[in-house]
Every structure is written in structure tokens, then in C-alpha cells.
Amino acid sequence: MLISPSILASDFSRLAEEVRSIEEAGADLVHIDVMDGSFVPNITLGAPVIKCLKGKTKLPFDVHLMIDEPIRYLDDFAAAGADIITFHIEAATDTEATIAKIKELGCKPAISVKPNTPAEAVFPYLDDLYMVLVMTVEPGFGGQSFMHETMPKVRAIRDEITKRGLAVHIQVDGGIDDKTVYDAKENGADIFVAGSYVFKAKDRAEAIAKLKNA
Numbered sequence: 001m002l003i004s005p006s007i008l009a010s011d012f013s014r015l016a017e018e019v020r021s022i023e024e025a026g027a028d029l030v031h032i033d034v035m036d037g038s039f040v041p042n043i044t045l046g047a048p049v050i051k052c053l054k055g056k057t058k059l060p061f062d063v064h065l066m067i068d069e070p071i072r073y074l075d076d077f078a079a080a081g082a083d084i085i086t087f088h089i090e091a092a093t094d095t096e097a098t099i100a101k102i103k104e105l106g107c108k109p110a111i112s113v114k115p116n117t118p119a120e121a122v123f124p125y126l127d128d129l130y131m132v133l134v135m136t137v138e139p140g141f142g143g144q145s146f147m148h149e150t151m152p153k154v155r156a157i158r159d160e161i162t163k164r165g166l167a168v169h170i171q172v173d174g175g176i177d178d179k180t181v182y183d184a185k186e187n188g189a190d191i192f193v194a195g196s197y198v199f200k201a202k203d204r205a206e207a208i209a210k211l212k213n214a
Helices: 012-024 046-054 072-082 097-104 123-128 148-164 180-186 206-212
Strands: 001-004 028-034 061-066 084-088 110-114 132-137 169-175 191-194
Touching: 001 012, 001 028, 001 072, 001 123, 012 028, 012 046, 012 180, 012 206, 028 046, 046 072, 072 084, 084 097, 084 132, 097 110, 097 123, 110 123, 123 148, 132 148, 148 169, 148 180, 191 206
Parallel strands: 001 191, 028 061, 061 084, 084 110, 110 132, 132 169, 169 191
Antiparallel strands: none
């Protein structure tokens, strides 16, 4: 189990310190939500902020692009220091080209699906992916409640990965805490994005440990 705290829930005025805090608390990755105000109704940060953060932590950068036509900006995010680049299948007009471009840039490719997108949408691309991100809330804002109805999709994707003998991770993002993590894990998820649960905790190390021990 890998824990990827989302900096969307952090104090942006102290971003470098916040990232160092989760590294010291035992996080495995740092999840960076990039929103454009078009694909989702919110705007967060871009490649320049990621570039500034890159030297402040040893954690891999798990960059989640919630933007239209993500292929246009892949060069920028790779150059800024992204290690994993996740894009939404609903936002790309050429999914294969987007995956190929991410690989060409030396990053690990991942596809994300919104709650109403069927599991089968990602099946044609599994052989070329490092990870599938299943959104367990509607993307755009942090602090939402976990949607248990997305779990059959996680299970369907895990079953397909297992059937093909692939080493593809499944990440879940949205409403993850020390209770919902069990449901997600049992259905086949192995990377967990937790924003508010980690960053709002009095003891971040304890919060991360509870997720890992689920």
C-alpha cells in the first residue's frame, strides 16, 4: 500500500514545508492536483509551482492533470519534475498519443476515470499504463465524501489487470480515510490519495500509519 497525500488540502502559503512534513510522516508519494477551471470547476496550480517544489523533497511527484487536452502541457509538467503523469480519459481526444508522449518524456503514464465512466473505458490501454486512477468523488474540489458505488469499478479493473497478468497499480482519490480505505483496498486498490485526512490531522504520521495498516 502506497500513500499519496494530496497537497490540495495543504496550506499553500507554506507549501514546501507541508511537503517536507508528509515526507517525514511516512508518505510514499506527493499527489499534485492540477485543475484548469474548464475540465473541472476549479483552478489550482501549474508547472512553475511544481518546478519550485521539486528540490524540496525526495518524494516522487504524482501529478494528476484535470485539464482539457492534456497532451498540450506534458512537456511543461515533465520538465517541472513530474514522475507520474495522470490524465483523464474524458479530457483527451487521442488517448494513445497522450500515453506515448508521457513515456517519451520519461514519466510513468496513468489514466484517470470519473465516477460515471465505466471500467471498460481503460481496458484497451492497460498494457501501456503504470496506474489507473479511479475517482471516488467528482473531481474538482477536496473534502468530498467517498462514493462507495465506485468500488465495483475498482474491482472490475483489478480483475482485468489480474487476468492479463499485468503489474498495473490502481489508485483511488476522494474521501479516503481510515474507514473508507478498507473498502478500496478489498476491491483491489493499492495506492491511496488522502488530502484532508492527512493534512488536517493533528499527527500526520499517525494518520498515514493508520492508512498503511488497513
